[in-house]
Amino acid sequence: MSEKFIPIKAISATSNGIRHWPAPDNIVTSAGESRDRLQRPLRDLRISVTDRCNFRCTYCMPKEVFTKDYPYLSHSELLSFEEITRSASIFVQHGVRKIRLTGGEPLLRKNIEDLIAMLAALRTPEGEALDLTLTTNGSLLRKKAQALRAAGLTRLTVSLDALDDKIFKQMNDVDFPVSDVLDGIHAANQAGFEKIKINMVVKKGVNEQEVVSMARHFKSTPHILRFIEFMDVGDSNAWQAQEVLRSDEIIRLLEAAGMPLIQLPAQQLGETAQRYQHRDCSAELGFISSVSHAFCRDCNRARLSTQGMLYTCLFASEGHDLREHLRAPSYGADSDAIISTIIGQIWQTRDDRYSELRDQARQTEHRKKIEMSYIGG
Numbered sequence: 442m443s444e445k446f447i448p449i450k451a452i453s454a455t456s457n458g459i460r461h462w463p464a465p466d467n468i469v470t471s472a473g474e475s476r477d478r479l480q481r482p483l484r485d486l487r488i489s490v491t492d493r494c495n496f497r498c499t500y501c502m503p504k505e506v507f508t509k510d511y512p513y514l515s516h517s518e519l520l521s522f523e524e525i526t527r528s529a530s531i532f533v534q535h536g537v538r539k540i541r542l543t544g545g546e547p548l549l550r551k552n553i554e555d556l557i558a559m560l561a562a563l564r565t566p567e568g569e570a571l572d573l574t575l576t577t578n579g580s581l582l583r584k585k586a587q588a589l590r591a592a593g594l595t596r597l598t599v600s601l602d603a604l605d606d607k608i609f610k611q612m613n614d615v616d617f618p619v620s621d622v623l624d625g626i627h628a629a630n631q632a633g634f635e636k637i638k639i640n641m642v643v644k645k646g647v648n649e650q651e652v653v654s655m656a657r658h659f660k661s662t663p664h665i666l667r668f669i670e671f672m673d674v675g676d677s678n679a680w681q682a683q684e685v686l687r688s689d690e691i692i693r694l695l696e697a698a699g700m701p702l703i704q705l706p707a708q709q710l711g712e713t714a715q716r717y718q719h720r721d722c723s724a725e726l727g728f729i730s731s732v733s734h735a736f737c738r739d740c741n742r743a744r745l746s747t748q749g750m751l752y753t754c755l756f757a758s759e760g761h762d763l764r765e766h767l768r769a770p771s772y773g774a775d776s777d778a779i780i781s782t783i784i785g786q787i788w789q790t791r792d793d794r795y796s797e798l799r800d801q802a803r804q805t806e807h808r809k810k811i812e813m814s815y816i817g818g
Contacts, residue, residue, distance in 0.1 A: 543817025561593025
């Protein structure tokens with residue numbers, strides 16, 4: 442285990458790496474939009490609902506770290522569905538319009554469809570429903586797809602790193618067959634999820650040969666394949682810059698294989714993926730290029746961990762404890778207003794832009810980064 446690695450169990454109300462905010466003396470009512478020091482609004486909230494996963498992908502939860510004896514969180518340490526929904530409703534008052542449920546593997550959280558129904562009932566100050574989405578490895582999608590749709594889930598993203606079964610099993614490291622994930626995608630499509638996003642993390646020397654196969658497979662479907670550069674999230678995945686296959690290299694691979702692309706305009710500010718389409722106007726593709734083309738400048742995402750710690754960057758080393766305020770017995774009727782004020786203070790002091798400063802940060806900083814399996818992608 443890397444000495445920089447932050448075990449999930451260490452993230453508690455008294456551990457290093459967690460900032461505690463006192464109850465404010467003055468409660469500030471949200472004006473409907475919070476902006477950070479770089480004038481980035483808060484629009485997207487990613488909520489991790491479990492620290493557990495049934496895969497051991499080498500770039501996220503490598504088996505040598507997350508062993509069978511790994512100390513996962515107890516049920517009492519997790520935010521309840523009611524606490525998650527309450528938190529989300531407060532974030533909505535600060536401008537959040539999209540919520541993504543992540544993990545670990547979110548479909549491992551018992552009765553996850555109940556949480557989705559609770560979040561689907563939330564409304565913006567203008568009375569509009571939220572964009573409610575979920576990212577999954579697809580292993581339980583066949584079983585859960587219909588219930589997710591019925592509960593009010595808007596969209597789905599499925600992680601799939603290869604079509605070749607041997608390579609896929611090598612990457613998930615639990616011998617899980619790719620056919621079951623493809624079957625889950627089909628079941629989700631039948632349940633009413635039309636444009637499913639398919640996320641492929643590309644790691645040079647491991648699955649780069651699958652780029653063309655994946656593009657060809659999803660070219661004739663309504664789904665959107667997205668290529669993700671291998672990122673240095675956390676400290677457990679042994680990230681090396683030479684293992685990154687840059688997005689422009691992937692585009693050249695596709696062009697050489699007879700699949701030229703044309704770039705599409707962004708649909709909204711803060712999109713993580715650059716949008717492309719096959720030149721023959723078939724399927725859309727996306728490229729998430731945190732390493733080669735950082736998009737910090739428009740980042741409008743906050744992350745709420747399974748334990749209720751707020752992180753303002755995927756590459757953060759410090760979280761902010763909201764759970765202690767959610768569970769404070771003495772706040773009374775002012776409880777939500779106190780939490781709202783603290784969230785506003787946190788966002789207004791935010792100046793994260795790790796991806797833009799990656800090379801400098803890796804050379805000069807010796808800080809621990811939180812693991813992606815703890816706060817989601």
